[in-house]
Amino acid sequence: MSPEQLFSLQTQGASLVLKIGLVAVLFLVGIFLFVVLKQIRAMNRIVTQPDMFPYLHSFVLFLGLCTIALIILTIVIL
């Protein structure tokens, strides 16, 4: 195996590790956001402050969408 081929393999390996690591972390972030969403709903039942709840709810959903987009981006680009 030539040095060029070895270097290419190493680069591909590093890229794969980075991709798998990032996707795993992003999945954890997604699960975390899901827990946050459930907790916000639960807290809103305990003490209802209707003015803020829609914003908080929407923001968590937005972060969740960003996470999904990043997972796709990671898989496609890396």
Place this chain on the structure above:
Amino acid sequence: MTDRDVRFAQETEQQSPADEKDSTRQPLPKEKILTRMHNKLGRLHLFAAFCEKPSNVTFQTQEPDEQVLVFLRKSQWINFPWIVATLLLLFVPIVLYLLRDNFIALIPPLRVILVLIPFYYLLVAIYAFVNFITWYYNAAIITNKRVVDIDFHQIVFKDVAETKLALVQDVSYNQVGVLPNILGYGFVLIQTAGTLDNFEFHNLPHPDRVEEVVEDLIGGRRMYEP
């Protein structure tokens, strides 16, 4: 303005300073407590930490005839450290970009940067958001029947404690340090009867007002109890 408000305003105008001093010593009648609260009638603002008689706040175990008199969160100043930290974190990629010449060998390929930067900002946004909702959902509620303490920490920990005003024995507050005195927040301790846990509220805004309200409420109760 309701009839109660008008009556309260008239009473306040007629009251001499000496009378005012006396009235702080004696327990107030329930009627007067409620009318006093009326003059600060409020709608809870999005980021408010203190609101008397909020019209838009309810809680899960609220009874039909129960009225929220004071809604409290920790002082907004408590958020200052994490807001500053978030702002600093926002600028880290820009600073790294400006200093890129110093570690040019460590710079990853563009496609990796395109993924890492949004990932980094996602984590920063989550950090700020978690801090915000931790502050937002840590609340205390004083009603005409009880005191409710809602604790929310680390996303997965929530604790709701409440005590009836009949079980409250004493209330005190303190403001220790330069910042609490300048920024007007402090510690309020509500002591309950017997072996029940006391209620401790840290970093509450207007601790003097909170103490006054609870004191008036338990004083009024004692006065009117048979």
